[in-house]
Amino acid sequence: MLRIAGVLAVVALGLSSAHTKVNKHKPWIETSYHGVITENTDIVLLDPPLVALDKDAPIPYAGEICAFNIHGLEAPFEAVVLNGTSGEGQLRARGLVDCELQKEYTFIIQAHDCGSGPGGTEGKKSHKAVVHIQVNDVNEFAPVFREPQYRAAVTEGKIYDSILQVEATDQDCSPQYSQICNYQITTTNTPFAIDRNGNIRNTEKLNYDHQQEYEIQVTAWDCGQKRALHSVPVHIDVRPVCKPGWQGWNKRVDYEPGTGSKQLFTQMHLETCGEPLSSVRTTVELQTSHIGKGCDRETYSEKSLQKLCGASSGSTDLLPAPSTATNWTASLVSDSGRDSDLIFRFDGRQAAKIPDWVVPQNLTDHFTIATWMKHGPSPGLRAEKETLLCNSDKTEMNRHHYSLYVHNCRLVFLLRRDFTQVDTFRPAEFHWKLEQICDKEWHYYVINVEFPVVTLYVDGVTYDPYLVTDDWPIHPSQIDVQLTVGACWQGGEVTKPRFTQYFRGSLSGLTIRPGKIESQKVISCLQACKEGLDINSLESLDKSIKFHFNPAQSILVMEGEDLENMNTAVRKVSYINSRQFPTPGVRRLQISTTVQCFGEDTCITIPTIDAVVMVLQPSEPRITITGVERLSRPASNFRATEGISLFQDLHIISTVTRADTAARHTGILEEIIHNLDYCDVLVLGEELSPELESLQLQPTSLLGKHLDATNSTSGMSIYGVDSMSNYEQVIRQVRYYNWQPEQLTERRFRLTCSELNGRYTSNEFNVEVSVWHSSEAGEHVSHMVAPPLYMQVVHHPAMINDLYPNHVSGLPSAATVVIVMCIAALVVVVVLGIYRIHVTHQQEVKLAETNKETDMNWDDSALTITVNPMEVRGAEAGIDATEKRIGGKLNG
Numbered sequence: 001m002l003r004i005a006g007v008l009a010v011v012a013l014g015l016s017s018a019h020t021k022v023n024k025h026k027p028w029i030e031t032s033y034h035g036v037i038t039e040n041t042d043i044v045l046l047d048p049p050l051v052a053l054d055k056d057a058p059i060p061y062a063g064e065i066c067a068f069n070i071h072g073l074e075a076p077f078e079a080v081v082l083n084g085t086s087g088e089g090q091l092r093a094r095g096l097v098d099c100e101l102q103k104e105y106t107f108i109i110q111a112h113d114c115g116s117g118p119g120g121t122e123g124k125k126s127h128k129a130v131v132h133i134q135v136n137d138v139n140e141f142a143p144v145f146r147e148p149q150y151r152a153a154v155t156e157g158k159i160y161d162s163i164l165q166v167e168a169t170d171q172d173c174s175p176q177y178s179q180i181c182n183y184q185i186t187t188t189n190t191p192f193a194i195d196r197n198g199n200i201r202n203t204e205k206l207n208y209d210h211q212q213e214y215e216i217q218v219t220a221w222d223c224g225q226k227r228a229l230h231s232v233p234v235h236i237d238v239r240p241v242c243k244p245g246w247q248g249w250n251k252r253v254d255y256e257p258g259t260g261s262k263q264l265f266t267q268m269h270l271e272t273c274g275e276p277l278s279s280v281r282t283t284v285e286l287q288t289s290h291i292g293k294g295c296d297r298e299t300y301s302e303k304s305l306q307k308l309c310g311a312s313s314g315s316t317d318l319l320p321a322p323s324t325a326t327n328w329t330a331s332l333v334s335d336s337g338r339d340s341d342l343i344f345r346f347d348g349r350q351a352a353k354i355p356d357w358v359v360p361q362n363l364t365d366h367f368t369i370a371t372w373m374k375h376g377p378s379p380g381l382r383a384e385k386e387t388l389l390c391n392s393d394k395t396e397m398n399r400h401h402y403s404l405y406v407h408n409c410r411l412v413f414l415l416r417r418d419f420t421q422v423d424t425f426r427p428a429e430f431h432w433k434l435e436q437i438c439d440k441e442w443h444y445y446v447i448n449v450e451f452p453v454v455t456l457y458v459d460g461v462t463y464d465p466y467l468v469t470d471d472w473p474i475h476p477s478q479i480d481v482q483l484t485v486g487a488c489w490q491g492g493e494v495t496k497p498r499f500t501q502y503f504r505g506s507l508s509g510l511t512i513r514p515g516k517i518e519s520q521k522v523i524s525c526l527q528a529c530k531e532g533l534d535i536n537s538l539e540s541l542d543k544s545i546k547f548h549f550n551p552a553q554s555i556l557v558m559e560g561e562d563l564e565n566m567n568t569a570v571r572k573v574s575y576i577n578s579r580q581f582p583t584p585g586v587r588r589l590q591i592s593t594t595v596q597c598f599g600e601d602t603c604i605t606i607p608t609i610d611a612v613v614m615v616l617q618p619s620e621p622r623i624t625i626t627g628v629e630r631l632s633r634p635a636s637n638f639r640a641t642e643g644i645s646l647f648q649d650l651h652i653i654s655t656v657t658r659a660d661t662a663a664r665h666t667g668i669l670e671e672i673i674h675n676l677d678y679c680d681v682l683v684l685g686e687e688l689s690p691e692l693e694s695l696q697l698q699p700t701s702l703l704g705k706h707l708d709a710t711n712s713t714s715g716m717s718i719y720g721v722d723s724m725s726n727y728e729q730v731i732r733q734v735r736y737y738n739w740q741p742e743q744l745t746e747r748r749f750r751l752t753c754s755e756l757n758g759r760y761t762s763n764e765f766n767v768e769v770s771v772w773h774s775s776e777a778g779e780h781v782s783h784m785v786a787p788p789l790y791m792q793v794v795h796h797p798a799m800i801n802d803l804y805p806n807h808v809s810g811l812p813s814a815a816t817v818v819i820v821m822c823i824a825a826l827v828v829v830v831v832l833g834i835y836r837i838h839v840t841h842q843q844e845v846k847l848a849e850t851n852k853e854t855d856m857n858w859d860d861s862a863l864t865i866t867v868n869p870m871e872v873r874g875a876e877a878g879i880d881a882t883e884k885r886i887g888g889k890l891n892g
Contacts, residue, residue: 023062025055027087027111027126035091035133039099044091044133050079052087052111052126061114065089066123070131072107077133079109087111091131099135099173106132137174139224144169145232152200153237156208162199163192163236168220168228181223186231187216194218200234208240242273244604246570246591251611253575257582257618261534261574264589264613269567272595275604279559279596280566284573286533286554286613287588293343293372293508294442295529295552296583296615299757300677302509304721307706309525315368315513316360318389318485319344319352328352332486335506344486348502351487359391359483360514363402365451368513369413370526375406375505376440383408385501389510390488394480397492401474401481404447405488405501409438413447413454416474428471430454432463442506444527448517460524460551485510529553531577531587535569545569575613580674581621581756587613619656621672623753623762626651632770635741643696643735646749646767650732652676652724654755676727676753678719681734684748684766687713693738693747701733715749727753736769746770 029052035044050068057063065087068079076095082088089111108128115123145168152164172178183194191204192214200218217231248267255262270280288295300308302317321342322330332350335343360367371388378386390403403414411432436443436458446457456463482489485507487499518526532553535541542565547558556573560566575587589611597603627650637644655669681695688694695716697709707720707730718730731751738744747769753762 022059023056023113023116023122023124025062026124027052027054027065027113029053029109029111029126029129031127031129033091033109033129033131035131036136037093037097037133038136039097039138042093042096044077044093046091046131050089050091050109052089052113054087054113054124056113057085061117064114065111066114067112069110069112069125070107071110071128075105075107077105077107084114091133097135099137100171102135103137103173104132104134106130135173137172137177139172139177139222139226141171141177142226143180143220143222143228144171145218145220145228145230147232149233149235151235151237153239154202154206155239156206156241159205160201162201164200164234166194166198166200166218166220166232166234168198168232170222170226172222172224175223177222177224177226179223180220181225182221184219184221185216186219190214190216192216192236200236206238208238212238214238242271243607244273244275245271245607246593246609247271249591249609249611253611253613255575255577255613255615257577257584257616258580261536261576263536263572263574264611265570265573268570270563270570270593270606272563272604276598277563277595277603278598279561280563280593281557281559281595282566282570282591282593284533284556284558284570285590285592286531286575287590288531288554289441291583291585291587292442293374293444295554296531296577296579297529298579298721300721301719301757302511303708304677304706304719305526306522308721309522311518311522311526312513312516314515315370315511316358317509317511318354318358318483319507319510328355328358343506343508345506346486346503348504351499351502352485353489354483354485356480360512363512363514365449366515366517367449368446368517369404369449369511370444370446370513370518370523371510372442372444372508373505374440374442375437377409377438378406378504385412385488386503386505387484387486387488387501388503388507389483389485390501391481391483392489393477393491394482394489395491395497396479397477398490398494399474400488403488406437406503406505409433411437411445411456413456415449415451415454416471417451425470425472427452427454427468429467429469430456430465431467431469432456432465434458434463444523446518446523446526450517457520457523460520460527462520524551527552530579531575531582534574534576536572536574538572541569541572577615581618581760582615584615584617587615589613619658621654621656621674621755621760623652623654623676623755623760625751625753625762625765626653627765627767629766630768630770632772634772638736638738638741638744638771643737644769645732646681646734646736646769647731647751650728650751652728652753652762654724673724674755675721676724676755677721677757678717679727679731679751679753680715680717681731682715682750682752683713684750689713692740692743693736696735696737697730697733701730705730741771742773744771 029050030048033046033048033050035046037044052065052068054063054065064084065081066084067081068089070077070079076093076097077091078094079089079091082090091109107130109131110128111126113123115121145166147166150164150166154160154163166183168180168183170178170180180198182196183198185192185194185200191202191206192200193203194200198218198220200216214236216234216236218234219231220228246268248269249265253262253264292299298305303315305311306313306315319329319332319342320326322332322334329344329352332352333345333347335345369389373388375386378384385405385407387403387405390405391401392403393399393401399416400414401416405412405414411434413430414428415430416428417426443459444457448455448457454465456465482491484499487502489497490500491497529552533549533556534553535547535556541547542560542562544562545558545560545565547556547569549556558566558569560569570591590608591611592608593606595603595606627647631644631646633644653671654674655671658668658670683695690713695711697711697716697718702709705720705726706722707718707726709716709718709730711717716734718727718734736747736749738747749767749769751765751767754760
């Protein structure tokens with residue numbers, strides 16, 4: 001048994017040894033391979049080709065190659081044997097390879113032979129070889145721009161090397177397909193070009209006035225000549241050359257009357273072109289020299305303004321409107337100006353003598369001279385004296401007692417005292433040197449004399465004289481003096497008396513008030529301006545901004561160090577006009593600015609800008625007078641103490657038509673309240689006969705009101721700035737008297753009223769007065785049956801559609817009136833038949849008593865106003881502007 005086992009072991013060992021000898025060699029492959037595969041394919045092209053050799057060939061199995069193994073599970077490749085005998089193999093991708101995910105792969109590969117038998121047992125492995133595979137790219141992506149759009153800004157007039165750069169990218173992995181090789185502007189006829197790097201430049205100088213913005217389309221190509229699917233828009237803004245100055249302001253600002261304060265520069269800001277500033281000073285000037293006396297103010301008469309402002313009474317107007325009573329200004333050149341603002345223009349050839357009965361005779365140590373003056377530099381190298389006001393000897397000598405004149409842009413007031421007071425040197429000439437005297441603008445000058453102190457007010461601001469010269473008093477004489485305006489009268493020391501030292505300029509409202517001086521409050525009120533500049537929301541103004549207004553609020557100066565605070569302050573500047581009916585038209589604005597830079601001798605210059613405020617036309621008022629138009633009264637009433645009240649049921653209203661926002665094409669009537677400045681009662685037909693009839697007004701009816709009245713045979717004028725209600729109260733007190741009503745059949749009167757010196761006038765309201773010449777009882781009955789037409793008055797504003805609103809519809813028909821009158825007449829006849837004898841006797845007694853009483857009342861003239869300016873020389877001061885309107889009618 002042992003022997004058999006030993007034999008079997010020897011046989012097995014022999015067989016094993018024989019097989020080992022068959023597969024003696026390992027397969028052999030290259031030590032490294034380089035492969036290329038195109039993305040989206042699966043075959044790898046290897047260099048060198050994948051071939052395994054085995055020295056055991058041609059022995060079956062041992063010399064054959066059974067497999068190629070890849071080490072590295074992450075590698076998406078596999079190797080397959082194409083021919084086991086020749087050892088050829090192939091490398092393939094297990095799936096699609098994406099270059100954009102991974103461009104290269106590296107892994108290990110080994111070859112396996114088939115071993116000793118079909119089962120591949122005891123096979124041998126080759127050494128490990130390194131395989132490098134590169135994934136070839138396919139141009140599958142188009143270029144895409146990084147931004148959806150591009151924007152840049154350039155300054156006009158410059159050529160730029162590069163305005164901006166556009167950039168496109170490509171998702172392909174290879175340099176050939178992922179790089180952008182070209183850009184192109186697809187918009188035609190543009191002054192721009194682009195290079196291969198995407199830099200855009202302009203090919204010509206751009207002009208802001210020609211075109212402010214350009215939009216161009218740009219596309220891109222990759223190096224595989226694939227074009228971008230979408231072009232990109234490029235916006236290029238053209239900016240004007242940076243010029244320092246104010247920006248964001250409007251040339252015109254419209255102002256609606258009655259809207260209060262309106263901001264002028266809501267979006268304005270100062271462009272400094274990057275220059276750092278240390279301080280800014282801005283001046284805003286409202287230029288209104290063409291509006292009235294340099295401003296839009298209520299142009300009532302000088303006397304009315306004095307009452308409104310509380311001025312002392314007793315002033316004498318030396319330049320009243322020409323009329324029969326005030327004829328010394330008739331030869332002067334006058335200009336009604338704006339809103340009847342009476343202005344006298346002197347060109348060096350006109351002057352006026354003031355009548356002796358007008359000249360104030362009681363000038364003492366206290367008096368006031370006031371005037372509006374507009375004056376420019378005197379012509380010629382040697383300026384002559386230009387006299388506004390002069391009181392000089394009428395004959396024989398050439399002494400100037402007092403005068404006001406301009407000389408070399410200096411205002412001089414001369415006051416020579418009488419020798420009888422003190423025989424010593426005393427102040428005689430007072431000099432002021434002011435820019436206002438020759439700036440060709442209107443200014444209000446007031447000279448208050450409290451001898452020896454003389455104070456000048458210009459536009460409400462006080463100025464002391466810079467020079468006062470003394471002189472001897474004037475020796476007493478019996479020579480009369482002559483007061484003149486516009487020149488000085490030289491009555492002596494010449495062959496022929498003449499005017500000299502003529503004035504060249506404009507004057508208005510020249511007055512003298514003896515015995516009193518005006519307070520600064522009154523002076524400020526008299527020259528106060530109704531329009532001007534304002535600062536909206538003053539409390540919100542930054543504390544670092546310093547501002548200053550001139551007295552008239554026509555000039556505003558602001559200073560600050562911070563530019564933004566200054567911009568904010570300028571945006572708060574407003575225009576305001578407090579007039580109820582402002583003068584429409586243009587108001588010029590000028591904004592001038594100076595800046596200071598840090599550490600710079602020279603700094604930027606800010607141009608002055610000009611703008612306008614356009615004051616729109618205000619809604620014009622319609623002044624309407626209503627009341628009873630026909631009066632029929634018994635004859636005895638005309639002689640009675642009360643007389644006939646002409647306007648007992650008078651009503652004055654004013655309406656404007658406002659635009660209806662709901663219905664743009666229609667308007668609605670709205671009643672408004674404002675002042676009147678005169679109402680005239682004119683006698684129609686023959687003038688009043690002073691022996692037989694008169695219009696009268698009790699002085700007590702004017703108490704507590706800003707009203708005066710004048711009276712003549714042509715009518716009565718009530719004047720002064722006051723409310724419509726006060727005018728109503730006074731006019732209702734106007735009474736007509738007639739001492740011989742038996743000779744009167746009827747009298748007709750006309751009432752008209754005005755606002756702003758005739759700028760707005762009422763309708764002509766006519767009243768007809770008739771007399772009953774029958775008995776008292778008959779008169780009484782007739783009055784009761786009178787038709788209601790004359791007693792019906794309409795006051796509702798909505799019914800005022802005509803200048804004569806008393807024609808009211810809905811009156812009784814003629815037939816009805818006749819029937820009523822017939823019935824009434826029948827009743828009267830019956831009553832009279834019973835009552836006539838008793839009444840007749842009592843009537844005669846009563847009539848005699850009434851005549852006696854009325855005669856006594858008429859003699860008491862102190863209770864009435866019956867001043868006739870033509871007969872009473874001193875009444876001129878009370879006539880004022882109202883008498884000039886009706887001229888000869890009121891003056892006979």
